[in-house]
Each structure stands twice: as structure tokens, then as C-alpha cells.
Amino acid sequence: MDDKTNLETQNETSELLFSFGVIADIQYADLEDGYNFQGTRRRYYRHSLLHLQGAIEDWNKESSPPCCVLQLGDIIDGFNAQHNTSEKSLELVMNTFQTLKVPVHHTWGNHEFYNFSRDYLTNSKLNTKFLEDQIVHHPETVPSENYYAYHFTPFPKFRFILLDAYDLSVLGLDQSSPKYQQCLKILKEHNPNTELNSPQGLCEPQFVQFNGGFSQEQLSWLNKILTFSDINQEKVVIVSHLPIYPEASDSVCLAWNFNDALAVIWAHQCVVCFFAGHTHDGGYCEDPFGVHHINIEGVIETAPESQAFGTVYVYPDKMMLKGRGRVPDRIMNYKKETVLHF
Numbered sequence: 001m002d003d004k005t006n007l008e009t010q011n012e013t014s015e016l017l018f019s020f021g022v023i024a025d026i027q028y029a030d031l032e033d034g035y036n037f038q039g040t041r042r043r044y045y046r047h048s049l050l051h052l053q054g055a056i057e058d059w060n061k062e063s064s065p066p067c068c069v070l071q072l073g074d075i076i077d078g079f080n081a082q083h084n085t086s087e088k089s090l091e092l093v094m095n096t097f098q099t100l101k102v103p104v105h106h107t108w109g110n111h112e113f114y115n116f117s118r119d120y121l122t123n124s125k126l127n128t129k130f131l132e133d134q135i136v137h138h139p140e141t142v143p144s145e146n147y148y149a150y151h152f153t154p155f156p157k158f159r160f161i162l163l164d165a166y167d168l169s170v171l172g173l174d175q176s177s178p179k180y181q182q183c184l185k186i187l188k189e190h191n192p193n194t195e196l197n198s199p200q201g202l203c204e205p206q207f208v209q210f211n212g213g214f215s216q217e218q219l220s221w222l223n224k225i226l227t228f229s230d231i232n233q234e235k236v237v238i239v240s241h242l243p244i245y246p247e248a249s250d251s252v253c254l255a256w257n258f259n260d261a262l263a264v265i266w267a268h269q270c271v272v273c274f275f276a277g278h279t280h281d282g283g284y285c286e287d288p289f290g291v292h293h294i295n296i297e298g299v300i301e302t303a304p305e306s307q308a309f310g311t312v313y314v315y316p317d318k319m320m321l322k323g324r325g326r327v328p329d330r331i332m333n334y335k336k337e338t339v340l341h342f
């Protein structure tokens with residue numbers, strides 16, 4: 001039975017708790033259509049805004065509205081920087097998001113850093129850390145200001161965690177800063193190419209300049225939240241611009257130290273799924289520990305007659321992604337022993 005058939009029959013049997021929207025790689029620019037670096041995929045820079053408008057209309061019309069939308073990064077394209085249109089394009093896209101009736105959580109991708117510095121982003125509307133929740137009496141679950149990550153509770157017993165996949169990165173930093181120098185050293189140790197965006201000849205092809213990674217500090221924070229969630233029998237959804245599971249992604253698109261993130265996640269029971277963008281063809285795999293890795297198809301490479309977004313419906317025993325256009329439906333059953341009893 002395919003996923004679409006499953007979706008129609010399975011959701012009749014259990015109670016819907018809440019839902020949320022997902023969308024990735026809008027990469028808006030007021031430019032004629034172009035192509036990706038390899039010249040194999042068409043990029044619809046202008047139409048991406050119309051795709052976003054269509055997604056918002058759909059979410060606003062849902063009879064039971066989603067609690068929030070997760071925007072998986074690369075909201076405007078790096079070409080805006082070359083045309084001095086970064087702020088104008090961001091304003092246009094953010095004004096479009098204003099028409100959505102529910103909050104949006106923004107993650108940061110490489111194209112955010114082509115347009116803006118990390119300091120600029122921290123003080124911009126793309127910083128949605130104000131939507132975070134604090135866990136009373138658990139100071140270890142408060143993220144540091146050194147990276148852009150936070151967590152929140154959209155519904156009792158569910159925790160969403162936004163990760164900063166460019167915490168280790170050469171993008172968006174002042175070249176004279178110690179962190180830039182530290183990240184450049186890591187990148188060059190793994191990538192001897194003169195052009196650091198090129199994965200040519202690499203045995204770890206994810207070590208390119210347009211990717212990044214997670215610091216030990218951020219991973220240790222993630223570990224503390226997942227420990228809290230395990231103890232409190234919560235279900236966790238993790239979100240990042242960069243994917244972390246090789247079988248669900250083009251290997252060139254993975255986070256630098258995806259293995260370190262997987263090791264933390266696999267040490268816990270609570271994680272249901274990991275949503276990412278960046279790999280515009282999308283992808284899915286359930287890993288051996290029962291974590292579902294869903295990479296959402298990029299809006300930027302979605303033809304005008306199609307769509308690319310989804311709504312995830314959350315039940316006591318599973319989550320169901322209803323994809324629109326080229327985003328497929330997915331069923332994400334919870335690990336058997338961790339099904340919730342309400």
C-alpha cells in the first residue's frame with residue numbers, strides 16, 4: 001500500500017492532537033528563472049513567492065489550523081546580495097508571511113548568510129527565538145547566545161527543537177574573528193580544494209563552504225533537552241536547514257559533523273523525526289533507531305504548476321505528513337514502546 005492510501009485510511013482510527021506546516025528553500029529573488037550550479041535543475045526565483053502565497057492560503061483555510069509553520073531556511077536567494085536587494089526581498093517575503101494566521105519559526109541556511117551577517121540576522125525578524133519556551137527549574141535547557149537554537153512546546157508532551165546547522169561555519173562571520181579562523185581550519189582540514197565550495201575528490205563530500213556544522217556546546221545543549229524529554233516521556237521533532245542522515249540526502253548537502261548529531265539523537269528514545277531542507281530534491285528514510293528523516297523538497301526548484309509544502313498531522317501514535325505538489329505524503333509511526341496514552 002502506498003503512503004497516500006495509508007494516509008486516507010490510517011487517520012480515521014485515532015484522534016488528531018494538533019498539526020504544523022513545513023516549507024523549505026523559498027530562495028526568493030526578483031530575477032528571471034535560472035539553474036542550479038550543475039545546470040540540471042531550473043530555479044524559479046520570482047515564482048517562489050507565489051508558491052509561498054499558495055501555501056499560506058492553504059494553511060489559513062485548514063478547518064483545524066496548524067499551530068505553527070516551520071520555515072526550514074534559505075528564505076531569499078544569495079543572488080539578492082549581488083543585486084543589493086537583500087533587505088527589499090526579505091521584507092517582501094516577510095510581509096507575505098504576515099498574512100499567515102499562525103506563528104512561523106525561521107531556521108537559518110547558507111543563503112541567509114550570503115545576504116546577511118550573523119549579527120544582522122540576530123537582530124532581524126528572522127530571529128524567532130522570542131517564541132521559545134523555558135523549562136522551569138531546568139537552566140541546563142536554556143540555549144547559549146553563541147548559536148541560534150531554541151525549543152518550544154506546541155502541545156503538551158511534544159517538544160520542537162530548532163538547531164543551528166551553521167554554528168560551525170565560515171559564512172556570516174567577520175574573517176578576523178577567532179570563530180571564523182577556527183571554522184576555516186576545520187573546513188580546510190577536510191577539503192584541500194582551492195575552491196572550498198567544490199566537493200571534488202572528497203571522501204567526506206559534505207565538507208564544503210556552503211555547509212556548516214554543530215558545535216560541541218550546541219550538541220551538549222541538545223543532549224540535555226533530549227534527556228529532559230526522555231524523562232518526561234515527550235515526543236520530539238528536530239528542525240535544521242542541513243540534513244543529517246546520509247540515506248535521506250545527497251551526500252554533498254549533509255551537515256559537516258552529521259555523525260555527532262546522530263550520536264546524540266540515537267542516545268535517546270524521544271526523537272520522532274528530523275526535518276531539513278537544503279537538498280532540493282527532498283528525501284526520506286527511517287533510520288535503524290526509528291527516527292524519521294524528512295528532507296522537504298525546495299520551493300525554489302518547484303515548477304509553477306506544482307507546489308512544495310506540507311502539513312504534519314500529529315496523533316498519539318504517529319505523525320502524518322500530507323505533502324502538496326512534489327512533497328510526498330509520509331507516515332511516521334512512533335517507536336512502539338513510546339506510543340502516547342491520553
Ligand SMILES: Nc1ccn([C@@H]2O[C@H](COP(=O)(O)OP(=O)(O)OC[C@H](O)CO)[C@@H](O)[C@H]2O)c(=O)n1
Pocket residue numbers: 036037074110111195197198199210250253278279280281
Ligand atoms: N559544486 C558546487 C556547488 C555550489 N557551488 C557554489 O556554492 C554556492 C551555493 O550553491 P547553491 O547551489 O546556490 O546552494 P543551495 O543552497 O541553493 O543548494 C544546495 C544544494 O546544491 C541543493 O541540492 C553557490 O555560490 C554556488 O555557485 C560551487 O561553487 N560548487
